[in-house]
Amino acid sequence: MPSLGNHIFFTVALIPLLFTAPSDGGKVLVYPVDGSHWINMKIVIEELHARGHSIDVIRASDSWYIREESPLYSSITIPVDTPMENFFLIYLDNFMKVERASVFTFLKLTSQFMSMISKAHSVNCDMLGQILDDESLVQRLSDAQYDLVLTDPAIATGVVLAKYLKLPLVLNVRWITSGDGQFAIAPSPLSYVPVPGSGLTDKMSFTERTQNMLFHSLIVFQERFMVGPSYHAICDKYIKGGCDIISLIQEADIWLFRSDFVFDFPRPTMPNVVYIGGFQCKPAQPLPSGLEEFVQSAGEHGVIIMTLGTLVNALPDDIAEEIASVFARMPQKVIWRNIGKRPSTLGNNTLIVDWMPQKDLLGHPQTKVFVAHGGTNGVQEAIYYGVPVLGIPLFFDQYDNLLRLQERGAGKILKLAEVNGRTFEQGLGEVLHQDSYRNNMQRLSRLHRDQPIPPLEHAIFWTEYVMRHKGAPHLRTESYRMPWYSYYSIDVMMTLLAAVTIFLLSIVIMFRFLCCRGRRISKSKIH
Known part of the structure; x- marks a missing residue:
């Protein structure tokens, strides 16, 4: 006869299967x-x-x-x-x-x-x-x-x-x-x-x-x-x-x-x-100990993170120098993925990295602003974690992605052609200090997360x-099997137009025939 211990063992062993x-x-x-x-x-x-x-x-x-x-x-x-x-x-x-x-x-x-x-x-x-x-x-x-x-x-x-x-x-x-x-x-x-x-x-x-x-x-x-x-x-x-x-x-x-x-x-x-x-978004994981220590050292001012995606290693040197000088004047700590030449204007508050755990940093409560290029993944991750964006679009769909955030008051676009020390500092300060950007982005985050599945x-x-x-x-719609003139019902409209035209022409011809016949009858009576 099976023991109570065996029953417990088999019950526990089956539990994972029930939730798989x-x-x-x-x-x-x-x-x-x-x-x-x-x-x-x-x-x-x-x-x-x-x-x-x-x-x-x-x-x-x-x-x-x-x-x-x-x-x-x-x-x-x-x-x-x-x-x-x-x-x-x-x-x-x-x-x-x-x-x-x-x-x-x-x-x-x-x-x-x-x-x-x-x-x-x-x-x-x-x-x-x-x-x-x-x-x-x-x-x-x-x-x-x-x-x-x-x-x-x-x-x-x-x-x-x-x-x-x-x-x-x-x-x-x-x-x-x-x-x-x-x-x-x-x-x-x-x-x-x-x-x-x-x-x-x-x-x-x-x-x-x-x-x-x-x-x-x-x-x-x-x-x-x-x-x-x-x-x-x-x-x-x-x-x-x-x-x-x-x-x-x-x-x-x-x-x-x-x-x-x-x-x-x-x-x-x-x-x-x-x-x-x-x-692709998941709850943020703890940061590596060294990075966590750097982030916590920012105190109440928080952290700014900047990355331009995996394909862009660095901005042109003159732009990088001006951005670094702006970061150096800020009370926030900065984590910047930059594989290019190290800017000479870099401040002690800025950590240059070859790679960053982007999702985990965006999900960290100390992160205040995300300076990004506007790739689809980065924008959607910013929405998920509720972090406002200062966008510098470079290629492809990036401007359009950032435009969707800007239109909803959750981000600001700064075109690469317009980037200099003054415009970058002004844009970053606006996103950092105007509460509307964070509030709007967090509203988008709540909407995004409120899904049944x-x-x-x-x-x-x-x-x-x-x-x-x-x-x-x-x-699947069967419209792909239709030629373009059928999809837009041009053949139907042309057929109806032809039918209406023939009908109207028939009426005109009939009236002309009746009028001509009437005139001939009148003339014959006169004679």
Whole structure:
């Protein structure tokens, strides 16, 4: 007869099982985008791995961040010989140097940037061609019996691969080949939905709406003539009947969208778009002892932290010198990630670091202001922890991200071309000492946290939902199958216009006929 001790032992042993989410142990093929996009994708992979799913990751042999060996996944490494990292970093360095230069120089660099983006898509399409030309690898992918493909469509080669393998598709997305992904899947009236890069809000004057339309035209041009041809070529070669890359993206089962409407402006959306803004945010962890001691030494004045992201090691020397001199005059302690030349004006209150635990510092009660470049992750983390932002946008979507904070009174933008000792000190003092910035940001934080399900849990649920149901076509609009003239009902309007025109012409012809006949009858009576 079992003893009481055995009953207690088995009861205790079963408790963890009761609180463990059930999992069927699916198989996921991940086709990520490198750089900061991988940081986001890795968080989803970690959670899928923790729930018992098997994960394979396709990576380039010269990957910046994606390691070949990992306890989270098995890697499928594709040899490439066209590294993009050096070209990209050189571009960033040149961009900062000329941001304050002539309009002609700026336009020249913008042209170089668009060429770089086109090259990035072309190189990745070549890599996909290598995969699809390797019969043994294709057979391996087919035999693996994956439940779905998880990819980031900023580079859309994973989308094409999912179509080739006939697998359900989940997007970890904010950007696609033609900018903001929401423009591809949902109605996006240009009268109140600002185009990325336009620097506009959802309240636009007539002039701003015109500007918004022009920016949208540039994005359409880039998609059709600079990015699209690479995908058209690979679709024509490997997909039976060919394909259009935007239609393939629209065909995805679920969009895990890295935004929310605490951060973004309200706009139309679709049932298969799952908003997971801030999914990477977690409660702050204790700081390393040395860093904690430095932070606590600030006393009542608190701490300012500054970082411009992982790709930007340092600002131009003259700007760094002026920023350092401003920091040196402040009573706050400063933690500044700066890998460049050490400024000669640096004060004793400023700690220069190569890396900082950004989330843990933002979550520390001593942190008063976040000086940042406006990357999506940093902005969403600032919202989560309720820390106001002084933003110095540099590239890509950063100005638009910061604009959303500024519009809500939770941050202030200082353009790089305007940064000097006076403007930086004035902007920093405003965000630091005007309570409205902190109060507004903490309000955004409360709104963001007030959700029935944490964003990461939401993302995993819908990914597993696609596994369980072999896709989610019932949530997907069929508009992507329609030609543009049908989508906008131009064919219907032309048909109705033609019918009305024929009807009116018939009436006119009938009246003319009756009038002519009447005149002939009158004339015959007279004669």
